[in-house]
Structures are given as C-alpha cells and as structure tokens.
Amino acid sequence: MRRVGFVVNPIAGMGGRVGLKGTDGKVEEARERGAEQRAPERAREALDGLLAADPDVELLVAGGEMGETIAVDAGFEPDVCTQSSGETSAADTRDAVAAFADAGVDLVLFVGGDGTAVDVAETLDEHDDEIPMLGVPAGVKIYSSVFAVSPRAAGRIAATFERTETREVNDIDEEAYRAGEVMSELKGLAEVPVAEELQSSKQLSGGSVETLAAGIAADVEAGTTYVLGPGSTLGAIKRELGFDGSPLGVDVWRANEEGGELLVRDGSADEIEGSLGERNVVMVSPIGGQGFVFGRGNQQLSPAVLRASEIEIVASRAKLDDIGVLRVDTGDGELDEELRGWRKVRIGRVEQRLLEIV
Numbered sequence: 001m002r003r004v005g006f007v008v009n010p011i012a013g014m015g016g017r018v019g020l021k022g023t024d025g026k027v028e029e030a031r032e033r034g035a036e037q038r039a040p041e042r043a044r045e046a047l048d049g050l051l052a053a054d055p056d057v058e059l060l061v062a063g064g065e066m067g068e069t070i071a072v073d074a075g076f077e078p079d080v081c082t083q084s085s086g087e088t089s090a091a092d093t094r095d096a097v098a099a100f101a102d103a104g105v106d107l108v109l110f111v112g113g114d115g116t117a118v119d120v121a122e123t124l125d126e127h128d129d130e131i132p133m134l135g136v137p138a139g140v141k142i143y144s145s146v147f148a149v150s151p152r153a154a155g156r157i158a159a160t161f162e163r164t165e166t167r168e169v170n171d172i173d174e175e176a177y178r179a180g181e182v183m184s185e186l187k188g189l190a191e192v193p194v195a196e197e198l199q200s201s202k203q204l205s206g207g208s209v210e211t212l213a214a215g216i217a218a219d220v221e222a223g224t225t226y227v228l229g230p231g232s233t234l235g236a237i238k239r240e241l242g243f244d245g246s247p248l249g250v251d252v253w254r255a256n257e258e259g260g261e262l263l264v265r266d267g268s269a270d271e272i273e274g275s276l277g278e279r280n281v282v283m284v285s286p287i288g289g290q291g292f293v294f295g296r297g298n299q300q301l302s303p304a305v306l307r308a309s310e311i312e313i314v315a316s317r318a319k320l321d322d323i324g325v326l327r328v329d330t331g332d333g334e335l336d337e338e339l340r341g342w343r344k345v346r347i348g349r350v351e352q353r354l355l356e357i358v
Contacts, residue, residue: 113139
C-alpha cells in the first residue's frame, strides 16, 4: 500500500487573479483586492485523481485547511500528523513534511508554488532526502521542475509512479518580480517521480522577436482591444506598438486611427474584463521549456476574459523548437478542454506553425 503525505498551502496563488504576481507577504493586500483562495480547489482535483488511480492509498495529512478538511471531503480517512497554530505559515508546511518523513511516506504531495516547493525540499533534505516530492501547481510563480502539469495529473502520478529522478527547485525574488525583473535562483535538488506529465524548469531567455513584433504592429485593427500577456516576446510587441507595458503583468491596449491607447497597465482580472470592447484579442506567448500559454504567471487572464476574446499565440522559432507541445491550466476544466487541439502560433511577420495544446 502506497503512503502519501499531503500538505496544502491554502494561500498559494491568491495574488495571481488580482495582479500581485505572488502572495508572499501580500495576503492581506490580496484579500483587500477581493482575491479568493485557489489552492483548496486544486488540492481537491489532485486528491480526486489520486483516489481514482489508487483507492487503497494511505493518506497522511496536515491538519485543518492544510490538508485534513479537503481530504475528508474527497472521501479519505486520513491520518492527521500535525496541526497549525492559527494563520498558516511556511513553518507549518515544514512541520508537516518533517512528520511525513518521520512516518516514512513514499511521497510528499504538496499544493502551492515555488516558495512551498522550497520549504518541502529543504525539509526533506534535512530529514530524508530519498523521499520524493511532487507539486500540485497552485502558486503564481512556477519556475521549478517538481510540479505536474495539472492537479489531476499530480494525483495520477502520485498513485502510479515507479521510479524517480533528480530535478531542480527554483524560486525568484517576488519584490524584484513585481518591479519587472526576474531574479531566479536554484534553491535545491529533489527526487521527483518520473512521468511525462511533469513540467520543465522555466527558461528565462528567448530568441529575437523583432520581425514578429513588427508584423503584429502592422496588422492591428482600429477598434480592436488587445490584451497582452507578460514575457519578453510580448514586451517587444508592446514596444513596437508604442507604449511602455508591464514586463511581467497583463496590459490592455486599444487600437485607433491615430495609433492606440493604453487602457490598463498591469491589470487585475476584474480590471481587464472591465476594459474589454466589442472585439478583443488576447495575445500570449508560451513559457519556454514548459509550453504553458495560460495558468502560469498570467492568471489575470481569467476564464471570463478568455471566453470574451479571440486568442493569438506568438513565439520565437527557437522557443517552439524546444517546447514541442502547448499546455493550458486555466482553473476551468471545461475551458481547458475547449482550448485543446491544434493551434496556429505566429513566429514571424507572416509565418505560422501548427502546435497542439494537449
């Protein structure tokens, strides 16, 4: 019988929809902006996948909203190893992982982002570095390669993996990230299940996109509202359109006969939705090394925004050569299914490639 330790960071990802690009030290601000918890729903999806793949799995959990509540709702009779002391913290995560290690679990399944991954990896390194870990993606920043591509995939992998490999745990400085600078740091190495449905570490560099940007700028149509995602490729497009966009946020720009007007800079999901017009185009570029076009670093592009818009995917040739497939994780299963299939990706002034969203 497989024994899995399960811990949830309940505040992970709260800052994404409201444009905070992270929740570390920003929980109250996120709540003031109307943010809702994202992690519990994704935790439940992972447990549904785990239970479907192995009904006999033994689940050890952290108490309360850090695992116990969700596990019971999902149909488990979990062994509660720790309790938090009020407002949950990184220390509570570390205590839970230490208890899992002492109990000799076969895997630590955690729900959160890169910060949570660091807490889990460092604790396992201190107690038993042979125990593998696997992340259910729920944070705003997912730069590490210890996460499954979706919550349900994480559950399946946790139940069925047969071997492990060493992968990177990375994190970035959130304050620098909010200021528009990506400062990624390798925080450690961890054993992770071997599976096709694992994401890679995010690559931080891309190829030249000047020709692509020029082609897009030449094709904009007056009256159309363009919702432009984060990243260096979209940054080049924003500059070509003539405005100083947010390098790591989502901007809304409307074309007119004189050129265009910046409606929203670094907007939240509500601000973006409120600025939409009669015709809207969401423009995004996949994350290098991972292939995600939605659900990693651009949660401001909510399902409501996506359903009200056309979608255009752009990328450099080099990035597509390295990716192979595209992925989506919007938090809305029906929308994810609608988005799957073959998509045209613009790679130059007029050139396009077909790539599948899987």
